[in-house]
Amino acid sequence: MSASLDETTGLFDDDTRVERIDDGRLRAAISDRWNALGGSPNGGYLLAVCLQALRHELTLPDPLVASAHFLRPAIPGQADVHTDVARSGRRVATGEARLVQEGKERVRVVASFTDANAVVGRALELGTPPALPAPDKAIDPLAELALPGITIADRIEYRMDPAARGWHTGEPSGDPTHEFWMRFRDGHEADAWSLPLFVDAFSPAVLELGLGSFTVELTVHVRARPVAGWLACRVATQHLSGGFHEEDFEIWDEGGRLVAQSRQLGLLISDEEPS
Amino acid sequence: MSASLDETTGLFDDDTRVERIDDGRLRAAISDRWNALGGSPNGGYLLAVCLQALRHELTLPDPLVASAHFLRPAIPGQADVHTDVARSGRRVATGEARLVQEGKERVRVVASFTDANAVVGRALELGTPPALPAPDKAIDPLAELALPGITIADRIEYRMDPAARGWHTGEPSGDPTHEFWMRFRDGHEADAWSLPLFVDAFSPAVLELGLGSFTVELTVHVRARPVAGWLACRVATQHLSGGFHEEDFEIWDEGGRLVAQSRQLGLLISDEEPS
Numbered sequence: 001m002s003a004s005l006d007e008t009t010g011l012f013d014d015d016t017r018v019e020r021i022d023d024g025r026l027r028a029a030i031s032d033r034w035n036a037l038g039g040s041p042n043g044g045y046l047l048a049v050c051l052q053a054l055r056h057e058l059t060l061p062d063p064l065v066a067s068a069h070f071l072r073p074a075i076p077g078q079a080d081v082h083t084d085v086a087r088s089g090r091r092v093a094t095g096e097a098r099l100v101q102e103g104k105e106r107v108r109v110v111a112s113f114t115d116a117n118a119v120v121g122r123a124l125e126l127g128t129p130p131a132l133p134a135p136d137k138a139i140d141p142l143a144e145l146a147l148p149g150i151t152i153a154d155r156i157e158y159r160m161d162p163a164a165r166g167w168h169t170g171e172p173s174g175d176p177t178h179e180f181w182m183r184f185r186d187g188h189e190a191d192a193w194s195l196p197l198f199v200d201a202f203s204p205a206v207l208e209l210g211l212g213s214f215t216v217e218l219t220v221h222v223r224a225r226p227v228a229g230w231l232a233c234r235v236a237t238q239h240l241s242g243g244f245h246e247e248d249f250e251i252w253d254e255g256g257r258l259v260a261q262s263r264q265l266g267l268l269i270s271d272e273e274p275s
Numbered sequence: 276m277s278a279s280l281d282e283t284t285g286l287f288d289d290d291t292r293v294e295r296i297d298d299g300r301l302r303a304a305i306s307d308r309w310n311a312l313g314g315s316p317n318g319g320y321l322l323a324v325c326l327q328a329l330r331h332e333l334t335l336p337d338p339l340v341a342s343a344h345f346l347r348p349a350i351p352g353q354a355d356v357h358t359d360v361a362r363s364g365r366r367v368a369t370g371e372a373r374l375v376q377e378g379k380e381r382v383r384v385v386a387s388f389t390d391a392n393a394v395v396g397r398a399l400e401l402g403t404p405p406a407l408p409a410p411d412k413a414i415d416p417l418a419e420l421a422l423p424g425i426t427i428a429d430r431i432e433y434r435m436d437p438a439a440r441g442w443h444t445g446e447p448s449g450d451p452t453h454e455f456w457m458r459f460r461d462g463h464e465a466d467a468w469s470l471p472l473f474v475d476a477f478s479p480a481v482l483e484l485g486l487g488s489f490t491v492e493l494t495v496h497v498r499a500r501p502v503a504g505w506l507a508c509r510v511a512t513q514h515l516s517g518g519f520h521e522e523d524f525e526i527w528d529e530g531g532r533l534v535a536q537s538r539q540l541g542l543l544i545s546d547e548e549p550s
Contacts, residue, residue, distance in 0.1 A: 064540070065491055067344075067385065069342075071361055071362040087380070091518070092542065096383070112491050120517075120518040122515060125514060125515075125516070126513040127513045211396070217494070219494045219538065224517060238401040238402045239399075239400060240397055241499060241533075242391060242395075243395040243396045244389075246536065261514070263494065263496075265339070265496050
C-alpha cells in the first residue's frame with residue numbers, strides 16, 4: 001500500500017476511500033456527489049471504489065485492467081466491498097471485489113494490477129489523440145443546461161468544440177461519437193485511480209440517437225499515469241443491435257499519450273422495461 | 276437449459292462439454308486439441324468451457340458478454356469449474372466461473388447471458404466488414420508452415436488474401452493488423468458458443484512486430500448468432516506501451532453482420548520473464 005493512499009488530494013479521493021474491516025471485507029461510503037443520468041451513482045465511480053478496496057489487498061501498486069459487471073443500481077450510503085485475491089504474480093496480480101448494499105450485490109469487479117514502474121519492452125502508438133481546440137478556445141457544453149440530480153456534472157467539467165452539435169445543443173446528431181476535454185472541477189489532477197471514473201463520466205453516445213442505456217459490463221485498461229492537465233477524450237458507438245450496443249472510450253493526456261481505453265456493453269432502455 | 280446442449284455437432288462441442296457434479300461445481304475435460312502458441316490450451320477455448328458451465332446455471336439461454344482473467348496456463352486433463360450466480364434478471368443474467376486444475380485456479384470468468392430472441396429496439400451499423408477476397412480465391416496462410424504443438428491449427432482453417440504479407444510468409448510486417456477468414460475444419464458451423472474461441476484463435480497481432488504475448492484479460496461481446504459459413508475477421512493492435520498491448524478483434528458472418536467483438540489486454544513476453 002503506498003503512502004498516497006491516505007493523502008487527501010481531492011473530493012474524488014475522499015469519496016472513494018475505503019476502510020478495511022477485516023480480511024477480505026472493506027467498507028465504503030457511496031456518495032451522492034457522483035450521480036449520473038438516471039439519478040444513481042455513476043458506474044465508473046463504483047468501479048473506482050472497488051479498485052480502492054483491491055488496492056488494500058493486491059501486492060502490486062497500479063491498476064492495469066478491470067472488468068465490472070453492473071448488477072443493480074447502487075444507492076448513496078454505506079457499502080461493503082468483499083474482496084478475494086485470485087493470484088499474486090510478479091508482473092500481474094488479480095483480485096475480485098463485490099460491492100454489496102442492503103444485502104444485495106450491486107457491482108462485481110475482477111481486476112489486475114501491475115507495477116507501472118517496471119516498464120519493459122517496445123512502445124508503439126498507431127492511434128491519434130482527438131483533434132480538439134485548446135481548452136480555453138473550447139466551450140462548456142453543459143453551461144446552458146439544467147441537469148437536476150446529475151451531480152457528477154458538478155464534479156467534472158467538460159469542454160467541446162464550439163462548432164459541435166448534439167444533445168447538449170438540443171440537436172441530437174444521429175452520430176454516436178464525440179470528442180471533448182474533461183477534468184475535475186476541484187483542481188484535483190486525474191490519476192490512474194480516477195481514469196476508470198472518467199471513461200464512464202460522459203453522457204452515453206447513444207443519446208445522439210435519442211436512446212438511453214444501462215451499462216451491463218465495462219472493461220477499462222489503464223495504460224499510463226496521466227500528466228497534469230485536461231484529458232482529451234473520444235467516445236464512439238458503432239454497433240447497435242438486439243437491444244444492445246458497445247461504447248468505446250479513449251482518454252489521452254495533454255502530453256499526447258493514451259492513458260486509458262474502455263469498452264462497455266450497454267442495454268438500451270425505455271421506461272417500460274426493467275432490466 | 277436448451278435441448279441443444281446435448282447434441283454433438285462437432286469436436287468443439289465435445290471438447291467444451293461439462294458435467295454437473297453438484298450445485299455450483301461442474302467437471303470438464305480440457306483437451307489437448309486446442310493448444311495455442313506456447314503449447315498450452317487456447318484461452319478462448321478455456322473461456323468457452325467456462326461459458327458451458329454457466330449455461331447450466333444461468334436462467335437465460337444466450338451468451339452476451341464475458342470477461343476472462345487468465346491467471347495461469349491450463350493443462351490438458353480434468354478441470355473443475357466452480358460457478359456462482361450473481362443475478363438473474365429478466366433481460367440479463369450474470370454469473371461467475373472459476374476453472375481449477377490440480378488445486379490451482381487457471382481462469383476466472385464473469386459473464387452475462389441474455390435471450391437473443393427477445394430482440395428489441397433499433398439497429399445501427401456504422402462499421403464495415405473486412406474487405407476480403409472470396410474464400411475460394413483466398414489462400415491458407417498456414418499451408419507452408421510447420422506448427423508443431425499448435426494443435427488449434429488442426430481444428431480451425433484460415434484464409435487470407437494471397438497478397439497479404441506477414442509472419443506467415445516469413446515477413447513480419449511491422450503492422451499489427453490482419454483480415455482473414457476462419458471456420459472449423461470439421462464442418463461444424465460456428466455458433467454463439469464458439470465465437471469466444473474464434474476471437475482468440477488467430478496468432479497475436481504483435482507477432483508482426485516480432486513479439487510474443489500472454490493474455491491477461493479478454494472481454495468478448497457476442498452480438499448475434501452467425502449464419503452458416505465462413506467468419507470474416509479483423510484483428511488489430513494500436514497501442515503498445517509499458518510492456519502491455521491491447522488487441523481488438525471483430526468477427527462478421529457471411530451475411531455481413533457483426534457477430535462478435537473482443538478486446539484483450541496482453542502482456543508482452545520474452546523467454547526470461549515469467550509473468
